[in-house]
Amino acid sequence: MNTEAVTVITIDGPSSSGKGTVARLLAGRLGWRYLDSGALYRTVAVAALAEGVSLDAEDRLADIAKALDIQFRDSDGDQHVFLEDRCIDAEIRAETTGDAASQVARHAAVREALLGRQRQFAESPGLVADGRDMGTVVFPHARHKFYLTASADERAMRRHKQLNEKGIGVSLPALAKDIAERDLRDSSRATAPLRPADDAVTIDSTELSAVEVVAQILSHLADAGIVAVGKKT
DSSP states (O other), rough: GGGGGGGGEEESSSSTHHHHHHHHHHHHHHHHEEEEHHHHHHHHHHHHHHOOOOOOOOHHHHHHHHHHEEEEETTTEEEEEEEEEEEOOHHTTSSHHHHHHHTTTTOHHHHHHHHHHHTTTTOOEEEEEESSIIIIITTTTOOOEEEEOOOHHHHHHHHHHHHTTTOOOOOOOHHHHHHHHHHHHHHHOSSSSSSOTTOOOOOOOTTTOOOHHHHHHHHHHHHHTTTOOOOOO
């Protein structure tokens, strides 16, 4: 299939900006496919750490990315990630994995190895893709691009709340420091740095819920004749 013929909506943004939640909700409202690109990099990190591969070993990491046996399976309205038929949902959402994934993602060879795999997600009736370079590199011809951001303090508090709900105790200052480091690493890397696409609509979600952000996006999409078919959640 010619992926450029498929309607793609990209949602980029920094860590804990809410883009994953928004993208999942939006895909559900539209009845479209959803791509969590961050899960790919996190899975590479999980596989690398399991094999004892250094996060600085670009060629080894690229080989892992090329051979990655990953599957996304939908169940009960949620998407689950499997590596070699083993569910790794908990592993890829760990803070240590997120930090490792950010280090893995800075390597050009790894990004190139995952590029085609990400583009294969573009299937009719459409795709909602979230990440850090969806609108700038992976789907530069997408007709609908959004960049979701929030204040650093708000993003740290959101992540702190998520982890507390999972019974994971992490200090708020430590999370704020980690997010700042990821922001710097993601925005300053030589390959596909985090930034809004020139034609992206930027939405500051600091004072907005995920549902309110989705409503804003749907309002923009309505002007292009794209309307929701699913129920609000």
